[in-house]
Amino acid sequence: MNWMNKMERKFGRYAIHNLTVVLLVCYVVGFIVSFTIPELLYYFTLEPGLILRGQVWRLISWIIVPPSGNIIAIIFILLLYSSLGRTLESVWGAFRYNIYIFSGFLFTIIGAFISYFISGGLIGFGGSFSTYYINMSIFLACASIMPNMELLLYGILPVKFKWLAYLNAAMLAVNFFQGGLITKIAIGASLLNFVIFFLNNKNMQPYKPKQVARRKKFKQEMQRPVNHYEGGAKHKCAVCGRTELDNPNLEFRYCSKCNGNYEYCQDHLFTHEHVK
Template identity: 60%
Template sequence: MNWLNKLERKFGRFAIPNLTMYLLAGYVIGFGIMYLMPQIIGWITLEPALILRGQVWRLVSWVLIPPTTNLISLAFLVLLYYSLGTALERAWGTFRYNVYIFSGIIFTVIATFVLYGVLYGVYGFSVSLSSVGMISTNYITMSIFLAFAAMYPDMEILLYFILPIKMKWMAFVYAAMALYYFVMGGIATKVAVGASLLNFVIFFLSSRNLKPYTPKEKARKAKFKQQTRPHMTYANGARHRCAVCGRTELDDPTLEFRFCSKCNGNYEYCQEHLFTHEHVK
């Protein structure tokens, strides 16, 4: 994904580490609001009509509304999605994970405004989306699960800490549930399902090569770094040295170094000797 690589080079420093923790903490806060101050819920929902009248905090505050109103379910959700989200962030990197989560939120907001515009055009007056169904964050957390299942389909988890089940089978169940809610739910539910899962569709359709993020490839890279680390520390802190001329990046910052796949061992060469050296057997 060249477009995402370019964005990461420009804006990667603004990425929010541990985004999953903040997202789940917002659910806990929202859960507390629902039971301790239920009258405030009406002030944090995603309502385009009220946002256009100046209540701009609703663009963000709706994310506090938890996907479930059951305390036990919320506890399981927090434990499960914290582990899934942090694993995805480690695999993709902080910036890519931020893009994935925020795109789901932004798509939902945009789709909600489109829905409001359509309803306004049909009925000719402002329509409260609460009357057709509250926009939920449930499908944003579902997109995290689907992304994890796509990355690690054969990983097993203990459902409710009891039943072992592979991620890919749970993903099929989640996808079936999303399809059911999309078909049987109200218009607001259809918007929430479609918009919040659009990030999953776009991300994986545009990611033709996910091999660098697979567990097998990451383990191979980690093993390679561990094996080469003792051989890549030289005098004055240099990390690269040509096995022929002995020059390092400290001698000439413009030098490029590569390992030779035909040499028996971890031998590194500068660009001048990469193709002219005698292979070590």
């Protein structure tokens, strides 16, 4: 994804950090509204016909509509996606995670307008276009890069992400083929960000946890302070004490068999006693 790398270098500083927390706060607000003034949620849904009539706030307000009205389900969603979102953001970086989430929003809005025009201007299907499938795309993304990571189902049963992903994919397939045209568009549009990001999985290889850990370790090694000896020398043999200032032609290496950072000149690299 060279285009993504270029965008990140140019616009990465504008990324919203902890975006998941912002989204979950929106859910909490929507949940409070659904319990206190439930009829008000109607004015927040994604209704293209009403947007074209001037209710432009619906382009954003639909995000606060909670995917469930059950308090237990909402608590579960808050806990689960708080963890999943932070994980994706730490692995990909804030910019790529922002692109992933906002592209899901954009595709959902486009899908809603497509449904509106296909249905001949039908109004009332806004509830079909919610953040439910976008949340699903977050879970599928985590399962794709961390398939063997375990989730404690109901806080008791450990289940690997990949098995839950297979189950969710099967449920999505059933809903897609059994649902009507609007349902098909809603599912396809909301998950299009997942398809685009992972259609070519090798492009995301550098952002898998193992690769991220390797890069982090490498950066730590590179940031390790350089030894400075008397006279400003950077290398010193642990056996004879000579430095590059004594002989510019001397070569120095660290010994991988010694416990610690011991450096030796070319004359003692293979003849010294290993430090245990």
